[in-house]
Amino acid sequence: MNNNRLHLMRRTAQILFILIILLAPVLDIFRFDSDTRSLILFGAEWDLGLKQGFYLDHSIESASHVAWQFFVKAILPWIAILAVFPILGTLTGRFFCGWFCPEGALFELFDFLTTKILGRRGLFIRKPNDTGVHAHNRVPYIFLTLLLMICIPLFAGVALTGYFVNPRVVWDQVIHWEFTFGVKAGIIGVAIYIFISSLIVRHALCKYVCSAGLMQMLFGWASPVSLRVNADPGRLAACTDCKGCERVCFMNVKPRLPKKDINCVNCGECIAVCNKELGEKRGVFHYSQSKLCAVPPKELIDKRKHALSHIKTSLGGKCCEKTCN
Numbered sequence: 001m002n003n004n005r006l007h008l009m010r011r012t013a014q015i016l017f018i019l020i021i022l023l024a025p026v027l028d029i030f031r032f033d034s035d036t037r038s039l040i041l042f043g044a045e046w047d048l049g050l051k052q053g054f055y056l057d058h059s060i061e062s063a064s065h066v067a068w069q070f071f072v073k074a075i076l077p078w079i080a081i082l083a084v085f086p087i088l089g090t091l092t093g094r095f096f097c098g099w100f101c102p103e104g105a106l107f108e109l110f111d112f113l114t115t116k117i118l119g120r121r122g123l124f125i126r127k128p129n130d131t132g133v134h135a136h137n138r139v140p141y142i143f144l145t146l147l148l149m150i151c152i153p154l155f156a157g158v159a160l161t162g163y164f165v166n167p168r169v170v171w172d173q174v175i176h177w178e179f180t181f182g183v184k185a186g187i188i189g190v191a192i193y194i195f196i197s198s199l200i201v202r203h204a205l206c207k208y209v210c211s212a213g214l215m216q217m218l219f220g221w222a223s224p225v226s227l228r229v230n231a232d233p234g235r236l237a238a239c240t241d242c243k244g245c246e247r248v249c250f251m252n253v254k255p256r257l258p259k260k261d262i263n264c265v266n267c268g269e270c271i272a273v274c275n276k277e278l279g280e281k282r283g284v285f286h287y288s289q290s291k292l293c294a295v296p297p298k299e300l301i302d303k304r305k306h307a308l309s310h311i312k313t314s315l316g317g318k319c320c321e322k323t324c325n
């Protein structure tokens with residue numbers, strides 16, 4: 001796949017998923033209505049489907065009906081929801097985090113802006129894979145960052161409060177600037193969370209806090225068939241040690257290391273950057289759903305020994321006889 005196309009596809013997937021998250025309550029696809037205390041799913045009220053006056057009927061038939069409805073309408077859907085991330089992890093590792101997670105996309109946006117202003121991703125610490133190069137003219141980026149730091153948390157607060165209060169009610173209160181306690185608390189709470197996580201925590205949240213990420217990480221790590229980004233030992237011979245794959249990794253993974261880092265979110269940015277450096281389809285990394293490596297190109301095998309010793313020094317002696325695991 002063309003490098004830019006991979007990058008473009010990921011950005012498109014992230015934007016589409018953000019739109020889905022923002023529009024789901026507005027279009028009544030999924031939300032809880034605090035007025036009626038009911039769940040709205042695809043425009044319909046999700047109820048347990050219990051017969052009228054079931055509590056007056058003490059027969060076995062009625063009890064079985066209640067138990068069955070609870071199982072089908074309450075327990076099974078919960079099991080299905082809870083199973084989503086383990087199943088995703090088993091099949092695709094943390095692909096969802098890298099390609100769809102709205103928070104991940106937001107953190108990447110602020111990583112980009114902070115790099116333009118400070119030459120590093122973090123506000124306080126410089127990581128080894130930071131470029132150290134900031135924009136020549138930092139002023140527009142500073143203004144843009146300040147603007148987004150105010151607008152995004154507030155907009156997210158309004159949009160996400162719609163998951164608990166009818167979005168029409170929320171927007172009506174915003175337009176008239178008159179808020180009930182619930183709506184005000186929802187907007188402020190979400191806005192503070194988005195502000196702090198985007199400004200300070202960022203991908204540390206993906207690594208150490210997010211339970212969805214943790215489930216995908218554990219199941220992906222244990223699964224023999226989960227999608228992963230593998231480094232091909234045969235192609236490592238052609239590595240120029242440009243370090244592009246490390247610089248581009250917002251999860252601070254060193255993808256050339258022999259042991260797979262469980263923090264990799266399968267975003268594919270290292271694949272794109274390495275293909276750019278070494279030529280289309282000649283890059284070191286590739287997606288794989290097995291632990292097997294691609295067959296090393298013949299002409300590279302001879303050069304491999306010399307190259308590996310060079311990369312080994314660059315990676316602190318940890319490289320690289322076996323990378324596809």
Ligand code: SF4
Pocket residue numbers: 238239240241242243244245246256273274275277278283284
């Ligand atoms: S693996 Fe590719 S991107 Fe990484 S240092 Fe080597 S040539 Fe550069």
Ligand code: SF4
Pocket residue numbers: 098229245248249250251252253254255263264265266267268269270271
């Ligand atoms: S190692 Fe590559 S695929 Fe994994 S998170 Fe880093 S850049 Fe993305």
